Amino acid sequence: MGRPPCCDKNGVKKGPWTPEEDIILVSYIQEHGPGNWRAVPTNSGLMRCSKSCRLRWTNYLRPGIKRGNFTGQEEKLIIHLQALLGNRWAAIASYLPERTDNDIKNYWNTHLKKKVSEPETGSDCPKSSWQSSHRSVSKGQWERCLQTDVNMAKRALCEASSVSCSFGGKPSTYASNTENISRLLQGWMKGSPKPSVVDPASSGWGVADSASSQGSVSTSNRIMSPEPLESVFGFTDSSAERSEAGAPFSLLESWLLDELDGDGQEIFLDVPVLDTCQLF
DNA sequence: AAAGGGAGCAACCGCAGGTGG
DNA sequence: GCCACCTGCGGTTGCTCCCTT
Structure with a gap:
């Protein structure tokens, strides 16, 4: 007996996630919480495979993620x-x-x-x-x-x-994700193809990764918006629990x-x- | 300035393990 | 115990950016 595909291959979008999709996913998870990934594409209207949604969430959108600049x-x-x-x-x-x-x-x-x-x-x-x-x-x-x-x-x-x-306890890692989303939204609103990059010198914004004060700057080290979307993340950070x-x-x-x-x-x-x- | 190559990273794929009926 | 489903994990791919020539 073969394993059924994780999702219907027809009509399933692949490739990089757009800010719109991110927002849809975040909104959905805000409302329903992470989990039951199988239902996420159906219920949220995302044309994505459930695995893709989970991966996007866990690797990018999930609260508490620090990106780049490994100490x-x-x-x-x-x-x-x-x-x-x-x-x-x-x-x-x-x-x-x-x-x-x-x-x-x-x-x-x-x-x-x-x-x-x-x-x-x-x-x-x-x-x-x-x-x-x-x-x-x-x-x-x-x-x-x-x-x-x-x-x-x-x-x-x-x-x-x-x-x-x-x-x-609940470390500030939580905030870093709101910053991720915030920066995402910032870029999206501006319609920039590189939504995440903001010049730290020209903006008065703080560097989200405060541990990254050391030299090398990864492309992932982005400067975050000061406007945390607290309302978007009103649920428990499972990663923090972990x-x-x-x-x-x-x-x-x-x-x-x-x-x-x-x-x-x-x-x-x-x-x-x-x-x-x-x-x- | 253009082309080529390498590095970095996001995302996909397939398998394994866990769980509930 | 079996089966189907769901989730997690690790390997891999492919795209984009940047540096060098």
Whole structure:
């Protein structure tokens, strides 16, 4: 028995989403909440496959998404987690609550993969030594390093969002999505083919990604409108729920502990943040 | 100024897992 | 337990932009 297609191929639009479609989707989800994707195209009138709607939502429109400008901490964390978990991008993304798996996957494929594969010196936490450490450093040291980087990433994210370090709370990530939509609408209203780009120098608007004060500017680092569409997002941020600090971290820890020859001793804690690279 | 090539990213595709009847 | 449906995930593709020649 063959699997039925996820949607009727006839009349289903493909390709880049238009601002109009985004607005329709956001409006629909505002009203009904995310989920039941099968019904979204039918009920919203979007000529899109349900999977396409879900993907658009989770990777672009969902509240709490930070795009572009991966920080050094995030970068290191991704490298470590990728080495640890492999290409399990969803699992990796669970440690970076503001990032989508697709974003991380793309970033890995375009930046980090080659970076890791290239022998190089001079970075603050050299990947060459990282690679060698993957083999030679004792597991305890490596795990400490990972845990430290997880903590560092958490800290960096907290600083970036200027919100309390409780991931269980509702971080400012929520706002970043309203900004995404806002910028989308701004561009749409102006009829610009590049709706998301606003010159930060000429506008008085703030940079949405406050963690991105570091040098390189990705094309995804857009300047956001100061007009959050709070009314558009009056529902709970499921991504924020997902990012409850306890769950993913304890999962990883237990996963690691499973490999600890049974003693199950907690060894991650009490490692000074700055020790990470010294281990390598 | 134009063409070619590479990089980056959004989106699609197909498979796997979960769930309810 | 089986089946159908829905959702999630990872790999891949293709488009657009930018840089180099």
